[in-house]
Amino acid sequence: MGKPIKIRAKVKGDISEVKALMPHDMESGLRRDAETNELIPAHYITELVAEHNGEIVMTAYWGPAVSRNPYVSFSFTGGVAGDTIKIHWEDNQGDSSTTEAVLK
């Protein structure tokens, strides 16, 4: 199981802005262990899906070039305070994480 996602979702007028921070190593597969000099296996988030009240509002596909502990922000229309924001990710090693937050 991946670690929970930190989500901040705020609505201002008709626009809801979501900021999310997800703890993840995002190993590129190109780095070597400083002691053993062995390549560290690639381990990175490949897919991210954001839902507002069960409807997908953004899907992201990532490569290993997204920074460690990825941060993402995006906005959409039609949300009101109290609505549910759900973010889910999957990585290349089969790990995943899902977190829900309330739109404020």
Added chain:
Amino acid sequence: MKVHRRLVLKGTLALSAIAAWPRLLLAARPDSAFSANDADKAIADLFGQTPLDSDQVKMKIPDIAENGAVVPVTVSTDLENVESISIVVVNNPTPLAAVFLLTPRSIPSVSVRIKMGQTSQVRALVNAGGNLYSTSKDVKVTIGGCGG
């Protein structure tokens, strides 16, 4: 007979329109574009078309990235009917960094932090109304963030 032929023609046109639709609309990660080691190849694989430079695509990224492991990027656009926003780091080992699929409810603006192995041109691509638009910026990296 004439009507029938026309119907068949209509059907064929509709089918070819679907075939020409960007592959992005498929609900799966474009793995081959992500593993391409050349920026143009990755873009061709992803969209099947060459981007047009457009000042309607806006990218906020530092001119000089002190730490290539964490380079903040924001891509936004005034274009309408935006289907996707993508970020390509030309000199990275696999240049395609991220693809964001938007919906009709999306505000066409996304922010993310990316890694840059070395000084490189960074390209932002916006797929809107079936056309592909882009803008580019050279970013100088003082400490790389990819290799070991």
